[in-house]
Amino acid sequence: MFNEMYQSESLIRNHYNNINEWLEKMTAKMINEKNAEAETHFRNIGITFSTNSETIRERIIPFDLIPRIFTFSEWSKLEKGVIQRAKALNAFLADIYNQGEIIKANIIPKELIFKKKSYEVSMFGFTPPRSIYSPIVGIDLVRTNHNEYFVLEDNCRTPSGVSYMLENREIMMRMFPDLFHTNRVTPIDDYPTRLLQTLMSLAPIKCNTSEPVCVLLTPGPLNSAYYEHSFLSDQMGIEMVESTDLFVEGEFLYMKTVDGPKKVDVVYRRIDDDFLDPLCFNPNSVIGIPGIMDVYRTGGVNICSAPGAGIADDKAIYIYVPEMIKFYLGEQPILENVQTWSCDKDDDLNYVLDNLSNLVVKEVDGSGGYGMLIGPKSSKSSIEEFRRKLSANPRGYIAQPLLDLSFSPTLIKNQVEGRRVDLRPFCLMGENAQLSSGGLTRVAMNEGSFVVNSSQGGGVKDTWVLAE
């Protein structure tokens, strides 16, 4: 097991020395006060996520006061690795919606791509500006050793969580200014500016202004990431629109304003493909902008991320990302994939069925930490239940070994205890490819737990990248 702070039981890693001293000075009373302050702050600014529960409409994610720290050199490696991956994923999308070279080269079987629901037929033969399909790529990483990281999954559609990355830093700077005097923490507050530049650099062909009009398209206040939508549009100074605010006329997309219609050039959409255009996708959808796909395909507007970008983060495609990196970039992958058995292959399925109690089994289309089996942590009966599910629908599952996620010091009832963490940095792909100087660290707050998802008892931490 790898601990982010302790090299051994008595030895603190250098870059955690300051934090350790700070922790030793903190009394239980101070910790309680600061925890309460953070909670009040998060509630007041409204950084909550909606739940379906009747009694608690809005929850806040538990916030741990101890930051997770990366040294400059640790981060440099991650940075190269994530950008490499984001480039390959975009190249893959450009390829499969055009010539399909990777299929012709027999690297990825074609049925794995063309039969997927997330493959968007209407995108075939169309290339978005700069060939960028996924301008914001969130890569979920775990660390298992000093120099060993694995990518758990890629998020090429609309990865969320960046508002937590930014707000966690804000609250830390507000509560513990001294920590930022004694540690050289790379700032992250330019992320929204960079995001806006990225979107502006992706203006469509027919846009003839140097300052394209960007909007953020949200499904509305009931969406669990609504806070993030309003936060980001506010930070970027762009309108947050719902689909009823937009309409198509002639070759362009417009929003309804008090001045009358205003042309929109780039839509940063935070809604799913299905709800974009009822004429093209789901005809029963009451939300969506009829005709937007025609405007998109004729260069009147850009939609970020591109419809159909989701195929690149499919769990079945994930297996091939290292191959993609070699194929498109001619480079060796910097970050490793987790060994994955796809249960639609007979050999793999047999292996998985024989080793269920040692493996993690996930639904191909699942998310949020639901619908998964953690073999070593599960009872006999739930293992047997999964055995039945797997045999009935092998295509629907993949299996991976249980990774030994690194531990990060975490305050549990005012005591410092090790808890497992993952990391989601955000990579922007536009005129430049760049990585946020930090990311979202999620922490499994329950002892022994491997599940970091907020829906299942996960919390968050501020993530520091130390300057060189």
Next chain:
Amino acid sequence: MLSRTAEYLYWISRYMERAETNARLLDVGYRMSLFPNPNGYNNEWESVLAAAGAIQGYKNKYNIIEQKKVEDYLFFDEDNPSSVYNCILNARNNALVVRTSFTPESWLAINKTYQEILKLKNNNFNASDLPNLTEWTIEQVNLFRGSLSSLLRNDGYNFLYLGLFVERADNSARLLDVKYFVLLPKPQYIGGNIDNMQWSILLRSLSSFNAFRWAYDGNVTSTKIADFLVLNSDCPRSLSFCIQNIVKHLTNLTCSPEKVSKIYNTLKDLNTKIQEEKIESIVDFGLHEFVTQFINKISSVDSDIQKEFFN
């Protein structure tokens, strides 16, 4: 600015204003319940309900008019669309959507108010808590209004203030309408106890009790009070002040000049009239008729704004 944003801003300040009006009305009712009254103070609660425009809804729910029930209905009741709770909830839900269109302080002011009223609602309150509740409400609304001072003076600002003054014009006029008879000259009552009490209700519910004394010398007369509440443009809740501000924020809008002038043309006459009119001639014409006309005009301005800008 998005049409929807303008609409939500407009409604946020309407809801906040309405929350304050309700709180003031409750405060008036509470004061009245502490004074001996030959007619029994239940009447007072009934007129509080009437002024709040909530009498029908209340009667659908309760058979008798009773302090605790009125308080609960006007403050916390989720069934009353205009209860302080619902006003704050609606303002907050709208603010959630347009928080990017005003300052973080404005959002904080509304969201904190919402968080606190959730807690207040879950604690069973006593009748004697009412002064604290009303004071709290007024404080919260003031916090929100104060936060607006750091806004850009753009169209969003003007829509916020249009909402505020349309709501206030409507509230002031309705209150006058419920109580107009108090202001009719009835020489036999002048100086009588009832009159004083009724007048003070009217003035207090428009947060103008002390201000009136400063604005007018000499004896308190019904004509002076009517003048104060209808025509005095120094009084921030008078009909005159409200209409002037509606005109001001309407004409300050930079969007769609043709729509602005269309609405302005329908308001122009009333605005001029209210600046030039003498209170005596309004009373001769009929205060009730005047106020009714005013209410209708405000309501048509409201629907014009919604039609022209928000659709």
